[in-house]
């Protein structure tokens with residue numbers, strides 16, 4: 001390709017990439033939650049791991065002042081991957097926008113964020129939408145309208161590490177369990193837990209109501225990994241375009 005990496009965006013990469021025929025299953029209407037089977041190809045999974053392998057650092061969260069800080073609630077390692085500088089990541093970003101219809105723009109995407117969990121690590125219950133409006137300003141793209149959590153790698157023998165939505169009722173049909181998408185051994189009262197399955201993804205809308213308020217029902221957790229190794233990826237779409245500066249900056253978007 002002769003495309004200059006600095007000018008590549010999810011639109012230009014779309015011409016060069018072939019999207020896998022992933023399947024979409026609605027899990028919940030309100031909040032909207034979709035399960036995406038085969039969202040990443042095996043080649044894309046390998047590429048994402050290789051592109052980020054040496055770059056993982058202790059994850060951070062938004063502190064009470066909005067600034068990124070380490071916390072016992074999020075003990076994983078993470079790293080950003082700028083999809084404007086990586087054609088595979090740009091193709092995945094394009095796919096994530098396409099699912100959201102023609103109005104979702106590349107400028108609304110945060111850099112892709114990979115998250116790695118070793119045994120014992122977790123991300124306790126949180127929302128992806130920012131509770132403090134001071135950090136959901138127009139130059140910051142407003143709030144996080146939607147989230148994808150994509151399972152990039154799940155080592156053989158991995159246990160635990162599901163993605164749990166405590167306030168969402170689990171779907172009932174046995175195929176959710178039989179296909180390995182949903183954890184069905186946990187008590188009903190614990191809500192909905194997706195099992196980590198490499199290549200698959202969960203998509204949801206974070207905001208509700210006409211005013212775009214954060215939807216409390218979208219709270220969720222990356223449950224503790226009890227053994228193995230799990231790498232996931234967040235793809236966050238803002239309500240509005242992020243300023244060029246905010247798109248490139250690690251702080252305060254990197255949580």
Ligand SMILES: O=C(O)CCC(=O)C(=O)O
Nearest residue numbers: 123149162163221222232
């Ligand atoms: O690890 C998971 O299953 C979920 C992670 C998550 O919610 C996040 O990184 O915001």
Ligand SMILES: [Fe+2]
Nearest residue numbers: 126127128220
């Ligand atoms: Fe999250």
